[in-house]
Amino acid sequence: MKLWHCASSRSLRPLWALEEMALDYELEVLPFPPRVFQRDYLKVNSLGTVPYFIDGDTHMTESVAICQYLVDRYQRYDFGLQPSHPEYGDYLNWLHHADATLTFPQTLVLRYTQLEPPERRQPQVVEDYSRWFLARLRTLEPRLAQAQYLAAGRFSAADVSVGYALMLGQVLKLDGRFTPSVAAYWQRLQRREGFQRALRAQERAAQEQGIPPSPVG
Numbered sequence: 681m682k683l684w685h686c687a688s689s690r691s692l693r694p695l696w697a698l699e700e701m702a703l704d705y706e707l708e709v710l711p712f713p714p715r716v717f718q719r720d721y722l723k724v725n726s727l728g729t730v731p732y733f734i735d736g737d738t739h740m741t742e743s744v745a746i747c748q749y750l751v752d753r754y755q756r757y758d759f760g761l762q763p764s765h766p767e768y769g770d771y772l773n774w775l776h777h778a779d780a781t782l783t784f785p786q787t788l789v790l791r792y793t794q795l796e797p798p799e800r801r802q803p804q805v806v807e808d809y810s811r812w813f814l815a816r817l818r819t820l821e822p823r824l825a826q827a828q829y830l831a832a833g834r835f836s837a838a839d840v841s842v843g844y845a846l847m848l849g850q851v852l853k854l855d856g857r858f859t860p861s862v863a864a865y866w867q868r869l870q871r872r873e874g875f876q877r878a879l880r881a882q883e884r885a886a887q888e889q890g891i892p893p894s895p896v897g
Contacts, residue, residue, distance in 0.1 A: 691731030694746040700874035771831035774838035782845035785809040
């Protein structure tokens with residue numbers, strides 16, 4: 681397996697999943713955004729986005745889908761849930777909620793705080809979509825009041841998926857507005873050895889490949 685990745689971007693989800701499952705993979709770290717700073721990457725992925733993931737004849741570009749694929753393809757149901765599990769629907773909902781619902785408003789905050797030139801930045805857009813993201817985080821509260829993790833009372837790919845959205849929230853300096861239960865959940869996720877290994881893997885690969893630190897994308 682091979683994963684193309686930018687430091688701390690959405691491709692951290694499959695990287696974290698690979699480390700949690702202790703699967704063998706090759707990691708290629710790219711400068712952000714690769715479609716600008718590494719144009720030959722467009723020959724690999726015409727979208728110029730990360731992640732890009734291959735496993736034999738399987739080629740994928742969606743971070744959450746890759747996590748789901750790894751669980752099902754390698755039958756790692758210690759890291760996910762089988763369809764017969766009574767909480768399977770909840771698990772899938774949390775897994776996809778992270779990108780479809782949580783990360784979307786964050787992309788606008790990122791764009792208008794870091795990626796656009798100063799004259800094009802939009803403070804009102806930043807505040808509006810910051811509030812949108814924080815309001816959507818409230819859906820976590822009932823579950824975290826009952827359990828430490830989102831599905832079946834144990835850590836799963838759903839937590840990786842949502843955990844990345846919380847990481848991006850921290851990068852965007854929104855973590856000071858997390859509720860106590862969400863902040864405690866994020867602290868638990870950061871203490872996982874799989875998460876720490878993923879961070880070390882991206883740093884090591886970037887150094888070996890001569891890639892400078894890049895913003896979250």
